[in-house]
Each structure stands twice: as structure tokens, then as C-alpha cells.
Amino acid sequence: xxxxxxxxxxxxxxxxxxxxxxxxxxxxxxxxxxxxxxxxxxxxxxxxxxxxxxxxxxxxxxxxxxxxxxxxxxxxxxxxxxxxxxxxxxxxxxxxxxxxxxxxxxxxxxxxxxxxxxxxxxxxxxxxxxxxxxxxxxxxxxxxxxxxxx
Amino acid sequence: xxxxxxxxxxxxxxxxxxxxxxxxxxxxxxxxxxxxxxxxxxxxxxxxxxxxxxxxxxxxxxxxxxxxxxxxxxxxxxxxxxxxxxxxxxxxxxxxxxxxxxxxxxxxxxxxxxxxxxxxxxxxxxxxxxxxxxxxxxxxxxxxxxxxxxxxxxxxxxxxxxxxxxxxxxxxxxxxx
Numbered sequence: 001x002x003x004x005x006x007x008x009x010x011x012x013x014x015x016x017x018x019x020x021x022x023x024x025x026x027x028x029x030x031x032x033x034x035x036x037x038x039x040x041x042x043x044x045x046x047x048x049x050x051x052x053x054x055x056x057x058x059x060x061x062x063x064x065x066x067x068x069x070x071x072x073x074x075x076x077x078x079x080x081x082x083x084x085x086x087x088x089x090x091x092x093x094x095x096x097x098x099x100x101x102x103x104x105x106x107x108x109x110x111x112x113x114x115x116x117x118x119x120x121x122x123x124x125x126x127x128x129x130x131x132x133x134x135x136x137x138x139x140x141x142x143x144x145x146x147x148x149x150x
Numbered sequence: 151x152x153x154x155x156x157x158x159x160x161x162x163x164x165x166x167x168x169x170x171x172x173x174x175x176x177x178x179x180x181x182x183x184x185x186x187x188x189x190x191x192x193x194x195x196x197x198x199x200x201x202x203x204x205x206x207x208x209x210x211x212x213x214x215x216x217x218x219x220x221x222x223x224x225x226x227x228x229x230x231x232x233x234x235x236x237x238x239x240x241x242x243x244x245x246x247x248x249x250x251x252x253x254x255x256x257x258x259x260x261x262x263x264x265x266x267x268x269x270x271x272x273x274x275x276x277x278x279x280x281x282x283x284x285x286x287x288x289x290x291x292x293x294x295x296x297x298x299x300x301x302x303x304x305x306x307x308x309x310x311x312x313x314x315x316x317x318x319x320x321x322x323x324x325x326x327x
Contacts, residue, residue: 040253040278052222053253060255081256083277109161116154 023068033061033071036088037078045088183285186302190216190295191283195273198251198259204273206248207299213245213324214295217310218281220254221262223289229309230266236310237270240321248273252281252289294320 031047037057039049046054057078064074078086090096134142184191194205206214217233219226237247249272251259256274263272275281284293292310294303303320310317 040276052224053220056222056255056258060257081274081276082253083279085277113158116158 028071221258294324
């Protein structure tokens, strides 16, 4: 009985071993990479595409995930195969770095312009010190007009 | 204050000029499909069937049948056998068949070649840059190049199985007969 049980456990381990083999690092997921990788024929991310090319790339990604490849490794292999355009986001190096910094620069420049505009507008509305907002004559005429209205 | 205003105006003008420059660059760098009788767009691509690269220029002096395909393309499977047979048929006349694997996973492309018994050279255009320069809109598409490296005949959009006459005329045009 014990021998049989031992044999069963050994068999179960032999079959389950490769499938459940632990990776040195946490496995990445297909759902994560689907949002990071473009479909080359339809120019959307894989998760938004149902094209044949997208399905083949998904199958490739899944195979590599099963082989414990990291997200960075898989992306690198896809870039080697399809070129940098396969990635949804441009790499954070070289000329492509501009794609990351330009929007930030644009937002900062916009905020600066808005700040300068508000500052100028508020200064223009400040009354000049030492001068009344209206002269005596105008004030008298305004009082007369208001009295007539009453 | 005046300096600030002037600086702002200069920055705004520079931004508009930059955007205009980008628009002009984009318009002038749009790929136009090559015309028949004109030179076939040059390329040097990685081989799929073996190691190394293949330069189209190295085939100058030989008629070339250039077939764009992909392993995920269902119609491509239907024409693979005819192309392989034609490559043997026209080999004696010096015609070179060259496959260009388009937007494909290398492993899948190799399996496709093995499964369909394709023996002529095949290169990989993973990014699709070469296909763009040829004006390929969908695979399969087949082009014919004469010994002088000029595009001849009419290129076939769709399978060669569905365009046997156009295929024969294309090969004859490439042969110069």
C-alpha cells in the first residue's frame, strides 16, 4: 500500500513538476503584456485586437511566459523581431526619450504661461495707490443720478 | 514686462514654426508606391530559412519573383505550393523566387516554410518597413523584378493561384521575353 502511494506521488510529481516549475522571478502575465505590445497590422494594442497577427504574437508571449522569460526579455525579443514600433510606449532612452519629456515640458510651459497671465491680470486690476477710483466731480454726478433714480 | 511679452511671442512663433516643419517633413517623407518600370526599392533583410542576410542588390542580373507573405495569413497557405512548384519550373531560366515574411514571429515563419516545403530563400520584414516601401497593403502580394532591378508586369494583390495568367505574364516580363 505504502509502495503504491509512493509510486503515485512520484508519478504526480514527475508530471506536475515541469508545468509548475517555479521561476527565479515572479512570472509576468499575458494580460499585462497585451497592453504593452502593439499589433503590427492593426496599430492597436494586442488587447484591443483580434487579428491573426495579434493572436500569433499573443501565443508567442504565452510560450515565453511559460518558459519563465521576464517581461523585459519578451519585449526585447519582440523588438528584435518586429522593430521598436511593436512597443506601445517608446523606450526611455536616446531620441525616444523626447516622447516622454516633451509632454511634461508642454504641461510645465502651459502652467508657467497661465501663471504669468494670472499675475499680469491681477496687477492690472489693482488700483494705483494715492488716487481715488473716481474724481470728486464724477462722484458728485453719480450721487445726483442715484438720487434722481430714488 | 516688454521683454517678457517679446520672449513669449518668440517662443510661440518658434513652436508654430516647429509644428509646421514637422508637417512638411511628414508630407515629404510619405512613402509612395513604386511605379512599374521604376527601380525596385532596395533592401537588405535577415534570412528566415538560414542564417545571415540577403541584399536585393545581390540578385541584380537575375529576374526575381518577390512574394510578401506571413504565417498567420490564410491565403498564403493556399499559394505556397504553387510558388514552390513555379520556383522549380523557372529555375532553369535563372528566375529567383524570394519570399518576404511580413510582420511575423520568426518561429512561426520557420514552421510555415517547413510545413509547406518552401525551399527558395526567404527574408524577414518584421517591422514591415520594406513592405511599406513597396506599397503592400495586405499579404499575399507578389512583385516581379527584371534583370536590371526594375519592377515589371503588374503586381498581384492576393494569391497567385487566383491570378495564374497575371503570374505567368509577370514572370515573362521579368525574364524580358
